[in-house]
Amino acid sequence: MRILHTSDWHLGRSFHREGMLTHQGAFVDHLLEVVERERVDLVVVAGDIYDRALPQVDAVRLASETLGRLAASRAKVVLTSGNHDSAQRLGFGSELIDAAGVFIRTDASRVDVPVLLEDEHGPVAVYGIPYLDPDTVREPWQLSARSHAAALGEAMRRVRTDLSDRRGARSVVLAHAFVAGRVEDAGDLASDSERDISVGGVSIVPTSVFDGVSYAALGHLHGRHTLTDTIRYSGSPLAYSFSEARQHKGSWLIELGAAGTSHAEFIDAPVPRPLATLRGDLETLLSDASLAEHEGSWLQVTLTDTVRPLQAMDRLRRRFPHTLMLGFESTAPVVGGLSHRREPARRDRDLVADFIAELRGASASADELALLGRAVDACCEDPEVDMHLSEESSESAEPETEWAEVLF
Incomplete structure (x- = not known):
C-alpha cells in the first residue's frame, strides 16, 4: 500500500x-x-x-x-x-x-x-x-x-x-x-x-x-x-x-x-515564493549585488544602522518589493528605559525633541523641531507655559519615577 x-x-x-x-x-x-x-x-x-x-x-x-x-x-x-x-x-x-x-x-x-x-x-x-x-x-x-x-x-x-x-x-x-x-x-x-x-x-x-x-x-x-x-x-x-x-x-x-x-x-511541495532573512545596514542591503536572488522573496529584514534611516521600509521595497517585516538592531539606548534619577522639570518641547533623538539616533532637523513645537503647543492650554512645572509642584513630586520599558 x-x-x-x-x-x-x-x-x-x-x-x-x-x-x-x-x-x-x-x-x-x-x-x-x-x-x-x-x-x-x-x-x-x-x-x-x-x-x-x-x-x-x-x-x-x-x-x-x-x-x-x-x-x-x-x-x-x-x-x-x-x-x-x-x-x-x-x-x-x-x-x-x-x-x-x-x-x-x-x-x-x-x-x-x-x-x-x-x-x-x-x-x-x-x-x-x-x-x-x-x-x-x-x-x-x-x-x-x-x-x-x-x-x-x-x-x-x-x-x-x-x-x-x-x-x-x-x-x-x-x-x-x-x-x-x-x-x-x-x-x-x-x-x-x-x-x-x-x-x-x-x-x-x-x-x-x-x-x-x-x-x-x-x-x-x-x-x-x-x-x-x-x-x-x-x-x-x-x-x-x-x-x-x-x-x-x-x-x-x-x-x-x-x-x-x-x-x-x-x-x-511547490514553493510559491521563497523566504529569506537579511541583516545589515540599509545602504549595503540596497547596493549589494549578491542579494539580487532575494528580490523576489518574502523578506524579514533587520537593519544595523547606528542612526535609524528615514523611510527605511519604502526604500527597501523599491528593491525588495516583498519585504514583510522590518526590525532595527541598534546600540542606541532603549527608549523609555527604566530610570531612577530625579529629573528637573522640563518643557514638553524638549521632551519630544529628546524622544526623537533617542529613537532615531540623531537629532531632529530645524524644520522638524519647528513642526513638533507647533504640535506640542496645539495640545497645551497655554503655549507660553508649555506645561512647565512650578518649583512647588516639583518639590512635592515623588523622589523616584519608574518608566515602563517600551520596545520599538
Missing part, C-alpha cells in the same frame, strides 16, 4: 497579511498530481485542516473542493481534526461522507474504530486520533494525569485493544500532538507558527506511545521530522513563519509492505 502523509494545511491562514489561499490551492493541485503519478492508495491528513475553528467562507470552499477531488481520485482519504480545527464543524456529516471514500475522524470516543482497507498483503487498519484536549477527555476517560501523554496513551491503549483482535493486520495511526523522543529534543522541533498546546507546561508525548504501530503519521509541528523509521511528521505544505525559511515543505510517500513500513520518500 502506498500512503501519502500530509498535515497542517491551515486553510485560510495568511502570512504577515499576505493571503495564502491561492498558494494553498496550488498545493492541492500538486497533491492530486502526486496521487496519480505515484499511484497512491491512501492519503492521510493529520489535523489542522483549517487555521481556525470558525474558518472563512473561501477556506471552507477550498476544503470542499479538495475533498471532492480526492474522493474522485484513485486514493482513499483519512483525515483528523487538529488543535486549530473545530472537531464538531469538521466532523459534520462524516457518516455520509464515508460513502465517498473520504473518512473524517474527529470524535475522541471512536479512536478505536478503524477504517479498514486491504492490499495484496492483507488488511490495514487505519486509526484516526483527533487532537485530544487533556481537559476534555480526562473525566470521561478517567485519566490519572492531566497531560497530552496521558490522553494519547489512553487513546493508543484503546487502539491496541482493538488491533489485538485483528490478527495479521498492519496499522496506521494518525495523531496530532507534540511528540519527541526526549524532552531535550523539543526545542529543535518547534517553529514560531505553531500554537502552544502545553497544559501546565506539559505538552511532550514520548515516541514510545506508538510502539508496535506499522506507521504513525503525525501532525502539529510545521517542519518535517523523522523521529523513528515508523514515526514521522510531514510538516505544513507551506511556510507560515520566517522561522521555517530553511525547511523543506511537502509530504511523505510511505510504502507499507507485508511486514510494515518498508520505504519512505519525501515529495517536495
Whole structure:
C-alpha cells in the first residue's frame, strides 16, 4: 500500500497579511498530481485542516473542493481534526461522507474504530486520533494525569485493544500532538507558527506511545521530522513563519509492505515564493549585488544602522518589493528605559525633541523641531507655559519615577 502523509494545511491562514489561499490551492493541485503519478492508495491528513475553528467562507470552499477531488481520485482519504480545527464543524456529516471514500475522524470516543482497507498483503487498519484536549477527555476517560501523554496513551491503549483482535493486520495511526523522543529534543522541533498546546507546561508525548504501530503519521509541528523509521511528521505544505525559511515543505510517500513500513520518500511541495532573512545596514542591503536572488522573496529584514534611516521600509521595497517585516538592531539606548534619577522639570518641547533623538539616533532637523513645537503647543492650554512645572509642584513630586520599558 502506498500512503501519502500530509498535515497542517491551515486553510485560510495568511502570512504577515499576505493571503495564502491561492498558494494553498496550488498545493492541492500538486497533491492530486502526486496521487496519480505515484499511484497512491491512501492519503492521510493529520489535523489542522483549517487555521481556525470558525474558518472563512473561501477556506471552507477550498476544503470542499479538495475533498471532492480526492474522493474522485484513485486514493482513499483519512483525515483528523487538529488543535486549530473545530472537531464538531469538521466532523459534520462524516457518516455520509464515508460513502465517498473520504473518512473524517474527529470524535475522541471512536479512536478505536478503524477504517479498514486491504492490499495484496492483507488488511490495514487505519486509526484516526483527533487532537485530544487533556481537559476534555480526562473525566470521561478517567485519566490519572492531566497531560497530552496521558490522553494519547489512553487513546493508543484503546487502539491496541482493538488491533489485538485483528490478527495479521498492519496499522496506521494518525495523531496530532507534540511528540519527541526526549524532552531535550523539543526545542529543535518547534517553529514560531505553531500554537502552544502545553497544559501546565506539559505538552511532550514520548515516541514510545506508538510502539508496535506499522506507521504513525503525525501532525502539529510545521517542519518535517523523522523521529523513528515508523514515526514521522510531514510538516505544513507551506511556510507560515520566517522561522521555517530553511525547511523543506511537502509530504511523505510511505510504502507499507507485508511486514510494515518498508520505504519512505519525501515529495517536495511547490514553493510559491521563497523566504529569506537579511541583516545589515540599509545602504549595503540596497547596493549589494549578491542579494539580487532575494528580490523576489518574502523578506524579514533587520537593519544595523547606528542612526535609524528615514523611510527605511519604502526604500527597501523599491528593491525588495516583498519585504514583510522590518526590525532595527541598534546600540542606541532603549527608549523609555527604566530610570531612577530625579529629573528637573522640563518643557514638553524638549521632551519630544529628546524622544526623537533617542529613537532615531540623531537629532531632529530645524524644520522638524519647528513642526513638533507647533504640535506640542496645539495640545497645551497655554503655549507660553508649555506645561512647565512650578518649583512647588516639583518639590512635592515623588523622589523616584519608574518608566515602563517600551520596545520599538
